[in-house]
Amino acid sequence: MTIQKKPYAVIRALRSNSVNQRVHVILNPAADHGQALKHASQIEAVLDREGIRYEMVLTQGSGHALELARQAVGHSLIVAAGGDGTVNEVVNGLMRRSGEDERPELGVIPIGRGNDFAYSLGVPHDVGSACDVLLKGGSHSLDVGLVIGGYYPDGRYFANGIGIGFDTLVGLEAAKATWIPGFLGYLYGALKMLFVYPRAPLVRIEFPRGEHDELLTRSHQISVMNGRRMGGAFYMAPAGRNNDGLLDLCMTNRELSRGKLLAAMMQYLKGSQGRNPAIFGSRAEEIHIRAEEGGLACHADGETVCIEGRELHIRCLPGALRVRRDGGKDEQVKDHEDNEGR
Structure with a gap:
């Protein structure tokens, strides 16, 4: 695989594929106290195996994920790989685009500390399973606060x-x-x-x-x-x-x-x-x-x-946004959540 280097990140080469989508992965290496970067190779392996055309960009500090999401063009899916703070920046970047028609779908790979947003989507904490949701999950409406x-x-x-x-x-x-x-x-x-x-x-x-x-x-x-x-x-x-x-x-x-x-x-x-x-x-x-x-x-x-x-x-x-989530339905979670606090 060819690797291009830019001052702010490493961008993985686009892969040819039969799937009509281009994926932009924004990975925060500082998430989970600096442990998130170790998951990069696993994410790449899944996307390579499926023949997905993708870029992976590593953030370099606070606010960088926001700018990357706002400026990314030509992608059908923007993936926040990190914790809830990374998701927040990516959501702010997407919402700051000029029009709703220019907002790609949001995906999440939870490799942060709390991962509460991913939980509410039903996205598994396991990286491999989370990647499966990106590839096989449905596109659903998401409110934004x-x-x-x-x-x-x-x-x-x-x-x-x-x-x-x-x-x-x-x-x-x-x-x-x-x-x-x-x-x-x-x-x-x-x-x-x-x-x-x-x-x-x-x-x-x-x-x-x-x-x-x-x-x-x-x-x-x-x-x-x-x-x-x-x-x-x-x-x-x-x-x-x-x-x-x-x-x-x-x-x-x-x-x-x-x-x-x-x-x-x-x-x-x-x-x-x-x-x-x-x-x-x-x-x-x-x-x-x-x-x-x-x-x-x-x-x-x-x-x-x-x-x-x-x-x-x-x-x-x-x-305000579309999000990739599991199951092809808008149910939030499965049985044990329904039993907690009802």
Whole structure:
């Protein structure tokens, strides 16, 4: 195989094939604490075996995947090979193209830390099986979320979810713990934040389209989900769907003690928080969140939106992208997810 070198990446040569598609793989070698690159040869082997015409590009830093996805032309499928942060950048790159007709289909190979977006699609964590989904899966509609505020006055798109408060602070601590793999890193961050335990801000939640009355309360944790899971194991929206035109809101609705917040976290692990009166859940197309006291720490798919934000406008963009997923149907997941938290 011929290999071309460019200043920013290594691009694999296009393969001739009988399949009428060209695939652009954007691989983040820094994903999963720098372990993602070891999967490159396996991905190449599968695509070579199937005779797929493809390019593989290695990202070189924050924001690079966004630009690669935005600028890639002549491809029918853009694949994000990495974690949720890589997916977020690729989604932002695709959404920043000039028109919907110019947006290729999105594919995912989950080789990151949490891989929550891939989970909501039913894409297996195993690289070989994930590649099979790319080759044999169906093309389906995907809603995309948009958050306006903080560092992004013009908006930041998200694929899986928004976290405000406790889980954002947990994610920041987990990112610092580079020696702790996967979900254990999030658990470490959660335990550390329980020890520090900042006071919950007073927030005002508004639903501009009138789905619900305005809510004013103190809240340690607010999640606005397009997918179902966050942090690799926490089912913030156990019955959520990313193709229904709605976002799922899950939040604590009062000041909680450490013990009660820990109990809520344990319920999130099972998706059973619907029975907890201290947790409010709702669904809406658009949600506005304003801090009346304190500040908002927010992330979108793990990417920091603000640390001391004042106001966030969040809305769903129904069917903004097409995505490659398993099964030829829009069912999110299989049996054991249906049993978790219903």
